[in-house]
Every structure is written in C-alpha cells, then in structure tokens.
Amino acid sequence: MRVAPALAAFLALLPPAWGRIKYLGVAIPGLDFGCEIYGSCPPGERIFPLTEMGGSDGEGQMQHWVGNADMNTFRLPVPWQYLVNDQLGAKMDETNFNNYNKLMKACLDTGSYCMIDIHNFARWNGGIVGQGGPDDEDFVDIWAQLAKKYANNDKVMFGIMNEPHDLDIVRWAQTCQKVVTGIRKAGAESQIILLPGTNFASAETFVSSGSARLLAKISNPDGSKDGLILDLHKYLDINNSGTHVECTTDNVAGFKTIGDWLRKNKRQAIISETGASLDPTCIEKFCTQNEYIAKNTDVFIGFVGWGAGSFGFRYVMSLTPSGESGNFKDNELMTECIIKPFVEEAPKPTHTEEQTSTETASETKTSDSNGRTDSNESTDSTVSTESTGPSATTSTTKKILKETSSGLNEGSLETSAANEESDDEDDNVDDDDSAARPNFESPAMGATFAIIMPFLIGM
Structure with missing residues (x-):
C-alpha cells in the first residue's frame, strides 16, 4: 500500500480536532434560587454563594478547582430582578450590584473567566422579552449597564439569557442583536457574548429550531462576528429537565448534529450548562457525553458543569465538593466525568499556550481616558446580607415547571422558525470545508x- x-x-x-478545551469550569448558583421558568424570581429562596454574605463557600470552591483541576471558567447566575431591585427599567440597585460584584471579584481574583448569567428564561414575571413582556430597550439597558461596569476586563463573559423557551425565535434573534449592539457600544468591545437559542437552549434542537441559523446572523456593530459564541445546554434525563435521577441518553447524537453544523458554518459554541446525578446510569452516560465533547474542541470551546455554589449534597445534580476550603474533595461525577476527560486525558497545552495563558491571567488594567476602571477593584458600598432559607435547595419550581413545559417530547418548535428554516436553510453555509480539516499543528x-x-x- x-x-x-x-x-x-x-x-x-x-x-x-482534539485539543484541550479552552474554557472549563462549574456554575456557582445561589442568587438564582427561586427563579421559575416563567421569569419570576422571588427573593425568599436565595442563598448567596459567599460565606461573607452568610451563604456557601463559592469562593473556596472556585479556588479549589483552579488550583486542583486546572479549571478557568465559572458561571455566576443572577436574577434580573435582583440587579434592579424589582424595578423594571430602573438603573441597577447600587447595593445589590455591589453584592453581586463581590462574587464577580472572588471569581476574577482566581484569574478565571467569569460568566454573567441573567437567569430569567427570556422573561420578567411571565412576560417574554420583546414579545408582549418587557421592551427590548429595557433588556438592552440592563446589559449596557453591566457592560459599562466590566468593559475593561476581558475575563468577563456576557451570557445574554438563561434558557429561553416557548417564544418566537425569529423575534428573539432580533432582541439578541440589539443586546449585542448595546454591549459593544457600552465599551465591552472584545469580550465573549453567549447567544442562547429557544427550547431551553437545547443542543439537540439548536439546529432544527432555527436557533443556530438565526443567531449566527448576529454581528457586532463593525459587521464582524468576533466573540459571538453560541450558548448550548443539555441534560441527560428523559425530558431534558435535569430533575430525574436516571439518565436515559448520552446526548452524543445531539451534540454531533450541532457540532457538524458549527464546523460547516465555521462557528463555535460553549456548553454553559449540563449536569447529571450520581446514579450509575449517569456516570456512564455523562462520561460518554463529555468524552465526545472533549474530542471535538474545535467547535465546542467551553464546558461548564451544573452545579455547585449553594447547592447541598442532596441536590440531584450537585457538584459541590465535600469538606472545607483548602481541603475540598470532589465527588465521582466530577472526577470521572469532568476532570478525567477534559483535564487528565486531554492533550497537554504547548509551552506557547501555557505562556499565553499565564500572561493573560496576570494582566491588570487601569482606568482609561473615559474613566472606566478595572472591575477587579473592590467596591466601597455597604454590604447587605440576603435573607436565606435553612438549606441549600434550588428552585424545584424552576425544574418542575420546566419538566411540565418540556413534556416527554423535547422537540416542540416555533412555527415561524420552522417556516423560515425551510425557506433559506443554507443561507449561512460556506462550502469551504477547511474548518473540518484535522488540526495538524495540535x-x-x-x-x-x-x-x-x-x-x-x-x-
């Protein structure tokens, strides 16, 4: 031969392509506890994931994973209502923002990327953003305010919205375009912006729902698409709700579908939420899913597991480590299905990659000519402690309602998206297959x- x-x-x-995934980490929830899938976020269930705020040790958890598992990305959920003290259209509440910024600072101080996640399911108290609920302008405004606060820190990612669902995807893509423009014009010109699709951002239906094609059309004000990354979620239980102990799918087929689309269209995605239980069916299937993702890092550039922070050990999908800060111990799901495929079995970074990573993490930015300052600086505002419940339980309402809404068939799609999909399915497809070629330099x-x-x- x-x-x-x-x-x-x-x-x-x-x-x-098989290289080490660029962004790896865990969600640090707590502020979002109580948020329901219809966009209400009553304050009674919040448990701030910082000990200084009377909650769990999210800061210690992040330090643990950076130091012991080579992680570098953490997702920090926050309700829209919390940021504006339940006043839609208002400026951010100074006390509440300063409290959230304490969590951001704890994350940024580890040298990690820190993902702002407005955890409202594309809604405010039942009304869909830009579709009978809050005006697009109200949503753009909250993001412009956040962008101004963190405009000088390239380690901050902007996750536009957690898990939109049951909406007109054509109209939602238009809303997202306005948000991207607002963030960039507010001064955050280079940071990653995550674009979530409908059907709870499901990786399995991201293509068939029209989300991939429509969101891929979004651009920066200069016409480029730099830093605009698709935002994927996916669970492994019977209805993608993340509420069942048993896992029924390894999601490889779903991730292959969106992965092939990303490669063909030369786009990339971050899986910003996925998780499983410690049931044997999940250990097997969650590991299989993540092994697939870890071997397709040309298109899947980030992975964030759900979740730790204020979750207790009895929460069905808890990744919260046991022990105390400085002596944490990870559970089997973390060690076998996240650390093993993404860190231990992944190709080691080259010397150049390590040097670049170190230089980036050590950068400190100062005030610019417009008076913007580094978001790593601590605030002087008075800290107010959140009232919390007796245990670290998440919003069961969120997941139960999600389960009901999703039903056993995850594929309910918007008619308008389906119609447009059939009209110009290949609008953004580039026939050049260079993106699908092996990475000979890895x-x-x-x-x-x-x-x-x-x-x-x-x-």
Missing part, C-alpha cells in the same frame, strides 16, 4: 503521526 492512501484512510477515522496530532508514520512508510 502506498503512503498517501494509507494516510488518507487513517485520517478519515480521526476526530476533526500536540495530539503530532504525537499520533510520530507513532504511525513508520508503519505507513513501510506499507
């Missing part, structure tokens, strides 16, 4: 060729 045919046959069996690929080349030459 000649070398070229042998090499071609071998390459056909390889994944498109360490894994280099090592592979070093091993197989002698055999191929001898054939």
Whole structure:
C-alpha cells in the first residue's frame, strides 16, 4: 500500500480536532434560587454563594478547582430582578450590584473567566422579552449597564439569557442583536457574548429550531462576528429537565448534529450548562457525553458543569465538593466525568499556550481616558446580607415547571422558525470545508503521526 492512501484512510477515522478545551469550569448558583421558568424570581429562596454574605463557600470552591483541576471558567447566575431591585427599567440597585460584584471579584481574583448569567428564561414575571413582556430597550439597558461596569476586563463573559423557551425565535434573534449592539457600544468591545437559542437552549434542537441559523446572523456593530459564541445546554434525563435521577441518553447524537453544523458554518459554541446525578446510569452516560465533547474542541470551546455554589449534597445534580476550603474533595461525577476527560486525558497545552495563558491571567488594567476602571477593584458600598432559607435547595419550581413545559417530547418548535428554516436553510453555509480539516499543528496530532508514520512508510 502506498503512503498517501494509507494516510488518507487513517485520517478519515480521526476526530476533526482534539485539543484541550479552552474554557472549563462549574456554575456557582445561589442568587438564582427561586427563579421559575416563567421569569419570576422571588427573593425568599436565595442563598448567596459567599460565606461573607452568610451563604456557601463559592469562593473556596472556585479556588479549589483552579488550583486542583486546572479549571478557568465559572458561571455566576443572577436574577434580573435582583440587579434592579424589582424595578423594571430602573438603573441597577447600587447595593445589590455591589453584592453581586463581590462574587464577580472572588471569581476574577482566581484569574478565571467569569460568566454573567441573567437567569430569567427570556422573561420578567411571565412576560417574554420583546414579545408582549418587557421592551427590548429595557433588556438592552440592563446589559449596557453591566457592560459599562466590566468593559475593561476581558475575563468577563456576557451570557445574554438563561434558557429561553416557548417564544418566537425569529423575534428573539432580533432582541439578541440589539443586546449585542448595546454591549459593544457600552465599551465591552472584545469580550465573549453567549447567544442562547429557544427550547431551553437545547443542543439537540439548536439546529432544527432555527436557533443556530438565526443567531449566527448576529454581528457586532463593525459587521464582524468576533466573540459571538453560541450558548448550548443539555441534560441527560428523559425530558431534558435535569430533575430525574436516571439518565436515559448520552446526548452524543445531539451534540454531533450541532457540532457538524458549527464546523460547516465555521462557528463555535460553549456548553454553559449540563449536569447529571450520581446514579450509575449517569456516570456512564455523562462520561460518554463529555468524552465526545472533549474530542471535538474545535467547535465546542467551553464546558461548564451544573452545579455547585449553594447547592447541598442532596441536590440531584450537585457538584459541590465535600469538606472545607483548602481541603475540598470532589465527588465521582466530577472526577470521572469532568476532570478525567477534559483535564487528565486531554492533550497537554504547548509551552506557547501555557505562556499565553499565564500572561493573560496576570494582566491588570487601569482606568482609561473615559474613566472606566478595572472591575477587579473592590467596591466601597455597604454590604447587605440576603435573607436565606435553612438549606441549600434550588428552585424545584424552576425544574418542575420546566419538566411540565418540556413534556416527554423535547422537540416542540416555533412555527415561524420552522417556516423560515425551510425557506433559506443554507443561507449561512460556506462550502469551504477547511474548518473540518484535522488540526495538524495540535500536540495530539503530532504525537499520533510520530507513532504511525513508520508503519505507513513501510506499507
């Protein structure tokens, strides 16, 4: 056999790219406890994930994973209502923002990327943003205010909205475009902005719902699409609700569908929420899912597990480590299904990548000519402690309602999206297949060729 045919046959069996995932971490919930899928977020169930605020040790958890699991990304949910003290259209409440900024600072102080997550399901107290509920302008305004606060910190990511659902995806994409424009014009010109689709941002239906195609059309004010990343979620239980102990799918087929679309269209995504229980069915399937994601990091550039923070150990999908700060111990789901595939079995970063990462983490920004300052600076505002419940339980209402809304068939899609999908399905498809070619410069690929080349030459 000649070398070229042998090499071609071998390459056909390889994944498109296998490198270490760029953004890896865990969600640190607590402020969002009580948020329901219809956008109400009553304050009674909130448990601030900071000990200084009377809650759990989210700061210690983040330090633990940065130091012991090589993680670098944390998602920090916050209700829209909390930021504006329940006054739609108002400026951010100074005390509440300063409290949230304490959590942001705890995250940023680890050198990690910190993801703002407005946890309202594209709603405010039942009304869909831009679709009979709050005006687009109200939503753009809260994001513009946040963007101004963190405009000088490239480690802050903007997660536009947690899990939109049951809405007109065409109209939602228009809302997201306005938010992107508002964030960029507020001064946050280079940070990552995450674009969530409908059907709870499900990876399985991101293409079929029209979310991928419509959100991919969103651009920055200069016409570029730099930093605009699709935002995917997916659970493994019977109805994608994240409420059942048993896992019924490994999600590989769903992630392959969106992965193929991303590669063909030269786009990328972050899985900002996925999780499972410690049931044996989940250990198997969650590990399988994550192994697939870890081997397709050309298109899946980030992974955030759900969740830790203020979750107790009895929460069905808890990733909260046991023990105390400085002596935390991770559970089996974390060690086997997250740390193992994404860290221990992933290709090691090159010397250049390590140097760049270190330089980026050590950067400190100062005030610019417009008077904006580094968001890492602590605030002088008075801290008010949130009233909390007796135990770290999440909003069961959120997940139960989500379960009811989703039903056993996850594929309920918006008619308008389906109609437009059939009209111009391939609008954004680039026939150039260069994005699907193997990454010949990756360490894994280099090592592979070093091993197989002698055999191929001898054939």
